[in-house]
Structures are given as C-alpha cells and as structure tokens.
Amino acid sequence: MGKTFAEKVLGKAAGGSVSAGQVVIVEPHFCMSHDNAAPIWGTFKKIGVDKVWKPDHLVFILDHAIPAPTDKHAENHMQIRAVVKEQGIRYFYDVTSKGGVCHQIMCEEGFALPGLIIVGSDSHTCTYGAFGAFSTGIGRSEMAATWATGQIWFRVPESMKITVTGKFSKGVSAKDLILKIAGDIKADGADYMSIEFHGPAIEEMSLAERMTLCNMGIEIGAKNAVCPPDQKVLDFIKPIAKTDQWEAMWADDDAVYAQELHYDLGDIEPCVAKPHTVDNYAPIGEVKGTPIHQAFLGSCTNARIEDLRLAADILKGKEVAVRTIVIPASWSVYRQALDEGLIEVFLDAGCVITNPGCGPCMGNHEGILAPGETCISTANRNFKGRMGNKESFIYLASPMTVAASALKGEISDPREVL
Amino acid sequence: MENKVLRGRAWVFGDDIDTDLIYHNKYLAETDPKKMPQYSFEYLPGKENFAKEVKEGDFVVAGTNFGCGSSREHAVYCLKYAGVPVILAESFSRIYYRNAINNGYPVLFVKGLSQAIKDGKIKDGDELEVDLEKGEIKDLTNGNTFHGDAVADLEMDIMKAGGLIEYLKEKAANK
Numbered sequence: 374m375g376k377t378f379a380e381k382v383l384g385k386a387a388g389g390s391v392s393a394g395q396v397v398i399v400e401p402h403f404c405m406s407h408d409n410a411a412p413i414w415g416t417f418k419k420i421g422v423d424k425v426w427k428p429d430h431l432v433f434i435l436d437h438a439i440p441a442p443t444d445k446h447a448e449n450h451m452q453i454r455a456v457v458k459e460q461g462i463r464y465f466y467d468v469t470s471k472g473g474v475c476h477q478i479m480c481e482e483g484f485a486l487p488g489l490i491i492v493g494s495d496s497h498t499c500t501y502g503a504f505g506a507f508s509t510g511i512g513r514s515e516m517a518a519t520w521a522t523g524q525i526w527f528r529v530p531e532s533m534k535i536t537v538t539g540k541f542s543k544g545v546s547a548k549d550l551i552l553k554i555a556g557d558i559k560a561d562g563a564d565y566m567s568i569e570f571h572g573p574a575i576e577e578m579s580l581a582e583r584m585t586l587c588n589m590g591i592e593i594g595a596k597n598a599v600c601p602p603d604q605k606v607l608d609f610i611k612p613i614a615k616t617d618q619w620e621a622m623w624a625d626d627d628a629v630y631a632q633e634l635h636y637d638l639g640d641i642e643p644c645v646a647k648p649h650t651v652d653n654y655a656p657i658g659e660v661k662g663t664p665i666h667q668a669f670l671g672s673c674t675n676a677r678i679e680d681l682r683l684a685a686d687i688l689k690g691k692e693v694a695v696r697t698i699v700i701p702a703s704w705s706v707y708r709q710a711l712d713e714g715l716i717e718v719f720l721d722a723g724c725v726i727t728n729p730g731c732g733p734c735m736g737n738h739e740g741i742l743a744p745g746e747t748c749i750s751t752a753n754r755n756f757k758g759r760m761g762n763k764e765s766f767i768y769l770a771s772p773m774t775v776a777a778s779a780l781k782g783e784i785s786d787p788r789e790v791l
Numbered sequence: 792m793e794n795k796v797l798r799g800r801a802w803v804f805g806d807d808i809d810t811d812l813i814y815h816n817k818y819l820a821e822t823d824p825k826k827m828p829q830y831s832f833e834y835l836p837g838k839e840n841f842a843k844e845v846k847e848g849d850f851v852v853a854g855t856n857f858g859c860g861s862s863r864e865h866a867v868y869c870l871k872y873a874g875v876p877v878i879l880a881e882s883f884s885r886i887y888y889r890n891a892i893n894n895g896y897p898v899l900f901v902k903g904l905s906q907a908i909k910d911g912k913i914k915d916g917d918e919l920e921v922d923l924e925k926g927e928i929k930d931l932t933n934g935n936t937f938h939g940d941a942v943a944d945l946e947m948d949i950m951k952a953g954g955l956i957e958y959l960k961e962k963a964a965n966k
Contacts, residue, residue: 396945412822415822419956445820496862510862512863512889512893514864514954515893591886594884650807650809754860758812
C-alpha cells in the first residue's frame with residue numbers, strides 16, 4: 374500500500390514508516406514567526422530555557438503592522454529586535470526594503486523547500502506547500518515550546534486528493550478555483566487533512582497560482598496543502614535554497630485517500646465569497662452590480678507580480694471609481710512592478726499604493742472600513758469584522774475581479790472588461 | 792485536570808464560529824491572557840453580552856468547526872480565563888484544538904451536537920451536567936443526553952500536565 378505525501382514526509386522525519394492516525398514527534402526545519410514573536414518570547418522565557426534550540430532554524434519576519442501604527446506594536450517590534458540580538462537569530466526581516474508579507478518572504482528567500490517540515494505561528498503557513506514543503510500553522514505556546522525543544526507533535530493526517538484538469542477560460546484564475554472548492558466542501562471540508570493537488574492543470578500553473586491554492590487550504594480546515602515538487606519548483610528553489618536538507622518527495626500512485634475530488638478548470642467561472650464566510654460561494658453573475666466602497670489588491674493570497682500584472686491589464690489607461698488600495702506582497706515584487714511599469718499604471722488609475730505588509734487584511738491599518746461599507750478584496754478571509762469594523766462587508770475575489778470591480782464601483786465580471 | 796462532574800449553564804453557538812467572532816483582531820496586541828475575557832464574542836451578533844454575563848462554570852456549546860481561521864491563542868485564553876471549564880463542540884478547527892490542548896484546556900468532541908443545536912434540543916441557558924471522564928453531557932433542563940469522544944493519549948497527557956509548557960517541564964524533570 375502506497376504512502377501519501379504527509380505520510381512520507383512525517384515518516385522520514387520520525388525515522389520510520391507511519392500511517393494516517395499515528396502521532397509522531399518530529400524536528401521541524403524552519404520555525405517562522407511574524408510580529409507575534411514578541412509574545413512568544415514571553416512564553417518561551419517561562420519554560421526555563423535560556424537559548425533557543427537552533428537559532429538558524431528560526432525566521433522572524435515583521436509584516437502584520439509595519440511600520441508600527443501604535444505604541445503597543447512599536448514595543449513588540451522593539452522586543453523582537455532585542456531577542457534577535459540576544460539569541461543570534463540570523464534570519465530576521467525587519468521594517469526595511471528587503472521585507473514583505475512573511476509567507477511571500479519565506480518563498481522568495483528560499484526557506485520554502487520540498488520535503489521540509491516548516492511550522493509558523495500563523496495560520497497561512499500552509500502556503501509553502503506550493504514548493505512541496507509540509508508546512509502548517511501552530512499557536513504561540515506551541516511555537517515557544519518548539520523554540521525550546523526543537524520538537525513538535527503531529528497526528529499524521531488523512532489526505533484529500535484534488536485532481537485538476539483542463540484550462541482556465543478568460544478572466545478566471547486560481548483564486549476562483551479555490552473559492553469554488555471552499556463553496557463545495559465548506560469551511561470544515563478538509564478539517565485536519567493534508568490536501569494534495571494533482572493533475573496536469575496544476576503542473577501548468579505558475580508557482581504564484583499554486584501559492585494561492587495552498588494558501589487557502591486553511592480556509593477549508595486543512596492541516597497543510599501541497600503541490601508536486603516538479604521541475605518548475607526545482608528550477609526556482611535551487612539557486613536560492615537556504616539549506617541543502619530538502620528532498621523532492623511526492624505521494625505514491627497507490628496512496629490511500631480519505632477523499633478524492635476532481636475539478637475541470639473549464640467549469641470554473643469568476644466568482645466571489647460573499648460575507649461573512651469563505652465558503653459562501655457565488656458565481657459572479659449572482660452578485661454583479663453590488664455597490665462597493667473600497668477595493669483591496671494585496672495579502673499573502675494574491676499580491677504577487679503575476680497578480681499585479683492581471684490587475685494592471687484591466688486598469689491600464691482607466692480610472693478607478695472607488696478608493697483602491699494596492700499592496701505588493703514584498704518589496705521585491707514592488708520593485709519588479711516598478712520596473713514593468715505596473716506601479717505607474719496603478720497610480721495613473723488613481724490607486725493608493727502602500728508599503729508591502731499585511732495592511733488592512735486583518736484590520737490593523739491602511740484601509741479599515743467604516744460601518745456599512747463594502748470592500749472587494751483579494752485576501753483570504755471575509756469574517757465579520759475582519760477588516761476592522763463589524764458593520765462592514767467583505768467579498769473575496771480574484772485580482773481580475775477586484776480590478777474590474779474597482780473600475781465600476783460595483784462588483785463586476787472581469788470578462789466584460791478584458 | 793479534575794475528574795469531577797461539572798454543572799453549569801450552556802451558551803449555545805452554531806457552526807463555523809471563527810476566531811474573529813470569538814476574539815476580534817482589534818485586540819490582538821493584548822498579551823495578558825487575564826485581560827482577554829472582556830472581549831469574548833464581542834463581534835458575534837446575539838452574543839455581545841457574553842463577556843459581561845458569563846459566569847464561572849458556564850459551558851460553551853457549539854456545532855462544527857469551532858475556532859476556524861486564525862492561529863491566535865487569544866481565542867482560547869478569552870474563554871479559559873472567563874471560567875468556562877470545557878468547550879463542547881461537534882468538531883474543532885485543527886489549530887484551535889491544538890491551542891486548547893497545549894494550554895491544558897479541555898475540549899470535547901460531541902457527536903450530533905450541531906444538529907441538536909439546530910433542532911433546539913440544547914439551548915442557551917440550559918443547565919448542563921458534564922462528566923469529563925466519561926464524556927457524558929446531560930441537559931438537565933430538557934433531559935437530552937450527548938456523548939463526547941475522549942482525546943488521544945498524548946493529548947490527554949499534555950492536558951493533564953496543565954498544558955504543553957508544563958508537560959515539557961515535567962518531562963525534563965523526570966529525565
């Protein structure tokens with residue numbers, strides 16, 4: 374009987390053959406924390422250990438509220454800088470033009486590598502599965518314990534195989550696919566499971582598109598989500614890998630799955646997740662014409678250069694009808710967008726561009742909504758109050774749908790402006 | 792963790808109660824767990840009064856996927872320090888479940904709870920009796936009984952130690 378991806382990676386780390394349901398204790402390769410490294414440090418100190426287990430396995434990336442919008446945030450950042458110095462943390466991304474959204478940096482900078490076990494004190498850590506890593510989000514106490522011991526327990530998850538075939542039609546992208554999947558299987562459809570994306574359409578997809586899919590695995594309850602570590606992944610990671618410990622691993626053909634799904638991209642159309650849950654799917658035709666007050670193009674889900682290009686294509690030479698906030702996922706994405714003339718397109722269209730970081734995604738700053746306002750967003754969560762105000766409404770959509778909607782001031786079908 | 796039979800009132804919730812509804816992102820900069828209960832369920836319509844009215848010993852009773860969304864541990868602390876002794880739900884999101892266990896906070900998976908809530912078989916304010924050891928929940932107000940699943944061995948050991956940090960300290964001391 375063959376093994377799933379999760380069984381293989383966790384088995385290798387645990388030093389034996391393992392199957393779904395077993396509990397294993399393993400050493401993760403990288404431990405990522407963002408601004409919450411400060412409270413984690415507070416918990417770490419209570420354990421009674423002086424030094425983290427391996428300073429070079431910790432990665433700190435400030436992104437949630439940068440530059441600090443309040444004195445409380447500033448204090449947290451200050452404490453993190455002190456910890457970096459005291460513990461000799463080599464991989465620290467401060468508020469500089471080398472930084473950006475933590476998950477983007479983990480991928481751009483060669484931490485997200487095939488076969489590695491990576492934990493992060495952020496639920497969207499599952500993004501690195503796009504590069505064949507087993508990566509998952511954990512809580513703060515658990516991160517503190519991992520810093521101290523270098524060990525973490527996992528229940529080997531059951532796996533869900535999602536096979537994708539066909540080609541996207543015009544105006545449709547990976548975001549539409551994952552919103553459709555969420556609508557079909559619901560917010561708990563993959564609870565505790567490892568999602569494996571298979572099929573020729575996944576191989577066709579860019580790494581950016583695979584990141585969008587894996588990023589939202591958590592929104593359907595998954596422990597991790599992963600795509601095959603194919604040549605595209607290897608070509609990308611080889612020049613930048615932060616370690617040579619990685620190994621391209623994939624599921625056996627005869628692996629056993631708890632559930633199998635199949636999607637043909639030809640059946641996917643532009644869509645949204647309506648307020649206030651990610652699984653509240655609606656095809657674009659159902660919500661077209663809904664007035665909006667703000668459009669947001671950003672977040673770890675959809676703010677890579679590929680996403681900015683798609684939005685810029687729609688906005689080029691036109692003007693937005695509502696305030697539109699563009700936040701590139703990292704400064705390297707920002708620079709590339711500058712080189713390609715995309716920043717100019719956004720500025721000419723009337724968009725506001727802010728520094729790379731999480732921005733308004735979880736309601737910290739740079740685009741909080743007022744009561745009664747509606748935002749269309751490329752981010753990953755539309756929970757009530759997510760963007761700061763509980764009387765506001767968030768629709769999740771693809772970069773193309775967000776750009777088309779920004780132009781009209783109402784939710785719009787990108788196929789009509791392409 | 793004590794193996795006694797607990798009694799208290801039920802606060803009943805539906806499915807997919809996300810972490811922003813339990814503990815809103817507005818208060819994430821708070822780092823003192825004891826100050827977190829004042830914000831519990833502030834963003835959940837119909838439960839805005841929870842933080843003010845919850846009493847030590849009251850239970851949180853929910854449907855499927857309780858605690859979905861963010862990895863914030865605030866969403867565990869704000870109930871633990873409000874004096875809610877255990878959360879009863881049909882299912883929990885993975886990270887929420889781990890956060891609870893790792894903080895020595897008992898949770899019970901209770902089959903059929905989601906439908907029972909929808910059918911009004913367990914309601915806000917019902918008097919419950921919960922036997923954690925047996926995993927048995929009696930609704931004394933209307934006579935219904937529900938059964939929870941025991942957690943796995945490792946999780947039980949962590950919970951009994953009072954949480955992951957305490958568990959690791961115990962392990963280190965016994966080496």
